[in-house]
Amino acid sequence: MRLLLSAVAAVALAGCGGGDSGGGTSAPPVQGPAPSPTPTPTPTPTPTPTPTRPAGENFIIISIDDLSIENTNFYHFANSDVYTPAFDEMARQGLLLRNFHTTSPICTPSRYSLLTGKHASRAQNEKFMERFNREGMATPEFNTFIMAREQTIGSVLQASGYKTGFVGKDHVVDKLGFVDIPQGASINDAGVAEQLLANKEKIEAFIRGVGFDEVESVYPTNPSELPVKELRVHNLDWLAQGALNFIDRNVDEKFFLYVALTVPHGPYEPAGSWQADPLATPFGYLDTAPDVLPSRESLGERVNTRGFFGKENFLWVDDVIDAIMTKVKDANLGKDTTVIIISDHGKEGKGTIYDGGTRTSAMIWRDSLARGFSDSLVANIDLMPTILELAEVTPPALDGVSQANLLEDKTAENRDEIFFNLGYTRGVLRDDGWKYIALRHSPYVLSAWHKNASSPLYHISPYRGGYRFERDYAQRYRHYFDADQLYHLPSDRTEQRNLAADPAYADRLSSMKSQVRGYVRTLPGEFGEFTQ
Numbered sequence: 001m002r003l004l005l006s007a008v009a010a011v012a013l014a015g016c017g018g019g020d021s022g023g024g025t026s027a028p029p030v031q032g033p034a035p036s037p038t039p040t041p042t043p044t045p046t047p048t049p050t051p052t053r054p055a056g057e058n059f060i061i062i063s064i065d066d067l068s069i070e071n072t073n074f075y076h077f078a079n080s081d082v083y084t085p086a087f088d089e090m091a092r093q094g095l096l097l098r099n100f101h102t103t104s105p106i107c108t109p110s111r112y113s114l115l116t117g118k119h120a121s122r123a124q125n126e127k128f129m130e131r132f133n134r135e136g137m138a139t140p141e142f143n144t145f146i147m148a149r150e151q152t153i154g155s156v157l158q159a160s161g162y163k164t165g166f167v168g169k170d171h172v173v174d175k176l177g178f179v180d181i182p183q184g185a186s187i188n189d190a191g192v193a194e195q196l197l198a199n200k201e202k203i204e205a206f207i208r209g210v211g212f213d214e215v216e217s218v219y220p221t222n223p224s225e226l227p228v229k230e231l232r233v234h235n236l237d238w239l240a241q242g243a244l245n246f247i248d249r250n251v252d253e254k255f256f257l258y259v260a261l262t263v264p265h266g267p268y269e270p271a272g273s274w275q276a277d278p279l280a281t282p283f284g285y286l287d288t289a290p291d292v293l294p295s296r297e298s299l300g301e302r303v304n305t306r307g308f309f310g311k312e313n314f315l316w317v318d319d320v321i322d323a324i325m326t327k328v329k330d331a332n333l334g335k336d337t338t339v340i341i342i343s344d345h346g347k348e349g350k351g352t353i354y355d356g357g358t359r360t361s362a363m364i365w366r367d368s369l370a371r372g373f374s375d376s377l378v379a380n381i382d383l384m385p386t387i388l389e390l391a392e393v394t395p396p397a398l399d400g401v402s403q404a405n406l407l408e409d410k411t412a413e414n415r416d417e418i419f420f421n422l423g424y425t426r427g428v429l430r431d432d433g434w435k436y437i438a439l440r441h442s443p444y445v446l447s448a449w450h451k452n453a454s455s456p457l458y459h460i461s462p463y464r465g466g467y468r469f470e471r472d473y474a475q476r477y478r479h480y481f482d483a484d485q486l487y488h489l490p491s492d493r494t495e496q497r498n499l500a501a502d503p504a505y506a507d508r509l510s511s512m513k514s515q516v517r518g519y520v521r522t523l524p525g526e527f528g529e530f531t532q
Contacts, residue, residue, distance in 0.1 A: 056162070056254035058337040059387050060324065063114070063258070064317060065107075065169060065265040068347035069361050071314060082314040083306050086322035090341065090365050095410060096373040100362035101429065102380045104422045105345035105353065106460070107222075109140040110380060111172035114344070115152045115210075115258070117384030117398035120144045121421045121523045125174045131462070135442035138525035141351075141423050141460040145174035148209045151396050153384040154256065155211025160393045163253045165246040166212040168239045168260035169219045173206050181227035192228065193284060200283040212258070214249070217242030219282050224267050226282050233276035234262050234313075240320045241290040244327050251331045256387070260344075261320060263313050274299050274312045293319045325365075338390065338407075339365040340383060352459055352473050352480075353420040353427045353437055354495050366407060374410040377431050378403050379418045419519040423460025426527055428515045435495070436512035437485040440528035456481055484509065 073080050074091040075098065102110045109120030116122075120140035123129075128143045146152060154164040179199060185192050204215040217239045219226075226232045243259045267273060274296050278289035294302075299312040299319075308315075321341065328337050342362040349356025362378070381400035388395040389404040405412045413431065420427040420437075424445075427437040441457050450464045458466030458474065466474070474480040479498040486500040486509050499505045513530075520530040 056336075056392075057390055058255050058257075058333060059157075059391070060257045060259065060328070060337060060339045061114075061383065062321060062324065062339065062341045063111075063168075063260045064341065064343045064361075065260070065262050066345075066347050066350070067264060067317075067343035067361055069359060070348065071264065072361050075361070081308060082311045083303050083308040084314055084318040086318045086325065087341070090321065090325065090339075091363055093371065094339075094363045094365035095369055095371060095407065097362040097364070097376075097378050097406075098373050099375050100342070100360050100378045100380075101358040101418050101420075102345045102360050103358075103418065103420050104140050104144070105349070105357035105360075105420075106141060106351045106422065107344065108142050108172055109144040109422065110344045111260070112140075112144045112146060113399075114342075114380045114383060115146060115154070115172065116150065117153065117381050117395070117400040119381065119399045119419070119421055119523060121525065122399075124150075126176070132525060135444045135462070136526045137424075137442040138421070138523060138527075139423050139442075139460070139462070140421060144172075146172055146210050147174045148206070150210060152211045153387060154258070156384075156388060156393060156396065157256045157391060158211050158213060160391065161254065162391070163214070163250045163255040164212045165214045165216070165243075165250070165255065165257040166207050167215075167217050167242040167246065167257065169222075169262050170203065170207060170260070171219075171221050173203075173210055175203065175206050175220075178202055178206075183227050184229055185227050187228050187230055187284065196228065196283045214246055216245060217281075219262050222265060223262055223272070223282070231280050231282055231284070232267065232272065233280050234267070234273045235276070235278065235281055236261065236263055236274075236316050236320050237278055237290040237293050237296075238281055238286070240323050241292045243320075243324055244292055247324075247327050247331065247333075251333065254336075259320075259324070261317060263317050268313065270312065274316050292323055335367045337366075338387075340387075341365075342380065342383075349473065349477075351422075351467070351469055352477070353422050353425050354473075354477055355435070355489060355493060357422075358418075358420060358429070364407065369407050370410040372410055374406055374412075376403075376406060376411070376413050377415040377418055377429070378406070379415070382414075417515060419516070421519075421523070424457070425459050426516050426520060426530070428512055428519070429489075430512070430515075433488060433490040434508060434512065435487045435489055436500075436509065436516060437487075438513070438516055438528070438530065439481070439483050439485070440530070442526070484513075486512070 069075050071080055071082050073088050103113050104120040112120045121138035123144035125145040125147050158164045187193055203220050207215045223232050223234050246257055279285045299315050303311050303315055343360045346357045346359050382403045385395050385398050385400045385402040386404050389402040401414050403414050417428050417430045424441050425439050429435045445462050452465040455465040457464055458470040461467045478496055479485050482498055484500040485498045487495045500509055517530045520527045
């Protein structure tokens with residue numbers, strides 16, 4: 001029997017009062033002409049006050065999971081074959097950030113840095129600290145989670161009077177005490193349906209605990225990693241419905257909304273994405289399919305008639321963007337709302353700090369904006385201080401810098417470099433396109449016994465032989481295992497020519513190592529000679 005997740009609406013009913021109908025005594029006989037009655041003045045009705053929306057700007061961040069720059073139509077070096085009319089129109093109307101980077105480019109730490117404005121090496125959650133205490137080194141990867149009461153963009157804006165909302169993929173908030181369901185379980189197994197609902201309530205409570213008033217349509221992790229096999233599918237219609245519901249409820253408030261889409265990350269096949277059951281959610285089945293996007297059947301028709309065969313998921317994402325922007329405009333919020341669209345990281349080098357992992361598609365849409373494109377350096381940790389400045393909210397101590405002036409001057413330069421930290425790598429990218437990467441493993445990992453003793457150590461895994469995707473990157477990047485790597489991106493965007501051993505660049509290498517050293521010494525943990 002299917003579990004039904006029904007929406008419950010609370011309706012307030014106002015009672016109606018009836019008039020009196022009582023009898024009276026007879027009037028006395030009239031003695032002469034009756035005096036004219038003095039007219040009673042009609043009271044002037046008191047006008048109902050029109051609700052005044054609080055002064056302040058709305059902010060919406062839409063994060064697209066695993067979106068490669070190569071799958072967009074508006075980057076000068078992209079060679080895309082996708083049909084995304086709404087996204088393309090936003091790029092024409094907004095400010096395209098062509099030099100936007102994620103400081104820790106893999107799922108969890110990228111979201112940590114986006115929502116906290118801090119480097120992922122600062123994480124303090126139990127799973128992260130367990131490895132930190134064992135190795136003496138901060139190794140951000142899939143292990144960095146936001147803890148309860150940790151400051152986030154949501155909590156800071158919430159404390160300043162904003163209504164805050166969280167919709168979509170979580171994969172970053174710590175869930176201590178969460179009850180796991182065995183992988184591969186069926187929703188029909190004993191107790192599974194009930195535990196799903198209990199977990200749903202816990203997950204929403206955890207997210208509210210880090211600064212979000214309203215939490216709706218949440219995926220706790222990637223769809224393919226959900227425990228219940230029947231539910232391992234995307235449902236962007238359900239996510240869109242959650243976002244639109246939040247805007248409807250808060251149209252008269254100043255608000256911040258974070259929408260984290262699960263597509264185009266896997267599952268990629270139609271049966272797990274746009275052709276999946278529209279009633280399926282991570283926690284059970286809806287009783288009614290959301291009706292907020294163009295029909296799923298039309299996705300195939302629209303891409304195929306234009307020759308973009310097999311690209312339905314990208315158009316599905318585009319439909320969500322279009323629905324949110326249409327809602328903003330129809331609610332007359334266009335002049336009060338800033339919309340930022342990003343990907344959590346690049347896809348061509350996800351799990352590395354090569355350009356294919358760090359460089360990320362990003363744009364800003366705003367009614368008053370310096371439209372076009374900017375090649376100034378911007379990092380994901382900059383979004384929190386930027387939004388706080390635009391909201392006129394004093395920021396806490398952050399690693400990011402505000403880029404608010406870019407919205408008026410797209411040539412503004414607020415950074416000389418961006419620092420990257422992921423696993424056993426640290427690096428820096430300068431505004432002149434030079435990039436340095438350091439690979440240093442902890443003494444613990446170097447000395448630990450492992451059954452694959454002859455296999456090399458990779459960039460983020462603590463085990464010899466690495467994760468599967470790391471082995472793929474070791475083939476793609478020819479200097480992957482080099483301890484010191486120096487690249488000139490304007491002439492070598494795919495980072496195939498390591499200049500670190502070239503005497504002609506010795507001074508530049510030394511200078512950039514000093515820059516990395518400066519960052520490392522402000523962050524927790526050891527990192528080879530850089531902390532000596």
